[in-house]
Amino acid sequence: MDAAALHARDRALAAFERRWDAPGTLVASAPGRVNLIGEHVDYNDGIVLPIALEERCWFVAGARTSASATPGATPGMAPGIEVLAVDLGEHAEIASGASPETPWARLLDEVRIGVCEHLGVSLGGWHVAFSSDVPRGGGLSSSAAVEVAWATLILGLLEIEHGPAFDASIDPMRVAMLCRDAEHRAMGVPCGVMDQAVSVLGTRGHALRLDCRSLEWSHVPAPERLGGEVLLIDSGVRHSLASSAYAERRATCEAAAAALGVASLRDSDTERVESTPGLTEPQRACARHATSEIQRTIEAADALASGDLEAFGARMNASHDSLRDDYRVSCAEVDEIVDAARRIPEVLGARMTGGGFGGYVVALCRSADRERFIAAARDALGPDTRLSIARAGEGRRWESNSSTGS
Ligand code: GLA
Secondary structure, three states: OOHHHOOHHHHHHHHHHHHHOOOOOEEEEEEEEEEOOOOOOHHHOOEEOEEEEEEEEEEEEEEOOHHHHOOOOOOOOOOOEEEEEOOOOEEEEEOOOOOOOOHHHHHHHHHHHHHHHHHOOOOOOEEEEEEEOOOOOOOOOHHHHHHHHHHHHHHHHHHHHHOOOOOOOOOHHHHHHHHHHHHHHHHOOOOOOHHHHHHHHOOOOEEEEEEOOOOOEEEEEOHHHHOEEEEEEEEEEEOOOHHHHHHHHHHHHHHHHHHHOOOOHHHOOHHHHHHOOOOOHHHHHHHHHHHHHHHHHHHHHHHHHOOOHHHHHHHHHHHHHHHHHHHOOOOHHHHHHHHHHHHOOOEEEEEEOOOOOEEEEEEEEEHHHHHHHHHHHHHHHOOOOOEEEEOOOOOOEEEEOHHHOO
């Protein structure tokens, strides 16, 4: 996406200093993601293939007492954490004993509870500000970016608070799972672990191949390393239906697995799905999507590993068709963009990405064809079409704020 738009870090630092009259001392960040393929299969024990985006959510923290003004001073232990959501212009108190009222503050509090309970410690006495460059509500995992950046900041703060002898290291996948669980509790959406996993484990220039059953993962070259280009087209549609439909689809998959006599749809295949009696039509259609998508994603990851962009693009097309016809999580506006993109000769594949019901379309072309593709897409979809290039970025990280001199 547009490099000029990447300023959430500065927004968070500036807002922190304005509000508390002192610079924040610790900075942590984590990215959003775009899933290349492997949609709605993480909660079916399947394989997913997302990339971390360059767009990130940034958190800044400083101790809550006047000691925070002194670089390197031991932070004070004033109870509670005051958080400023810079982009929303809202602030909230968390870790105060009461459950916060706003959804974003509840989410932060649940992440804090999960991480602290896991380590058997408590956290208190901090000022925190955060801001994000990840577009909200478009299926690019803006909430996973918030959760993972915050969890990363917490681990840094715990080290400061409890001293160097305290071991705040948690296995990366465990961090992702703690964040996912916090999202379940705070938002009531029974999401899988894909978004948080890539926000933790993403690596520049690579996609994450994650087996959501064994939790084994590896990095495979992203299309940009193979002479390809991943483009995002924003449909502009944000459907509120997404979370209830998400839970419904997940329940249908679980019912289908039970009817097939397996623990999860990972243990079945399209042939058995077609030939086993006793599934309702929606169960059969959902199971057909999940089993075929798992197989496609394995093939797509192999295609990337062997540098075959055409084979990858073909899997992307089949993925979209399956999500549209069998899983029924696309929508007319997204289908229209996918169809228009596929009519452009330079396009190797195009599909919806994320939970569905709007959001972004992801398309693949060769780097050499990028400008032709962009021009043709604007021709087909209108000059104001929001188009951006997605490059695979880094997972979470934290740093000291060098402007404080600490
Ligand atoms: C959302 C969820 C993920 C995943 C995708 C669909 O982004 O958070 O866990 O299920 O939808 O692939």
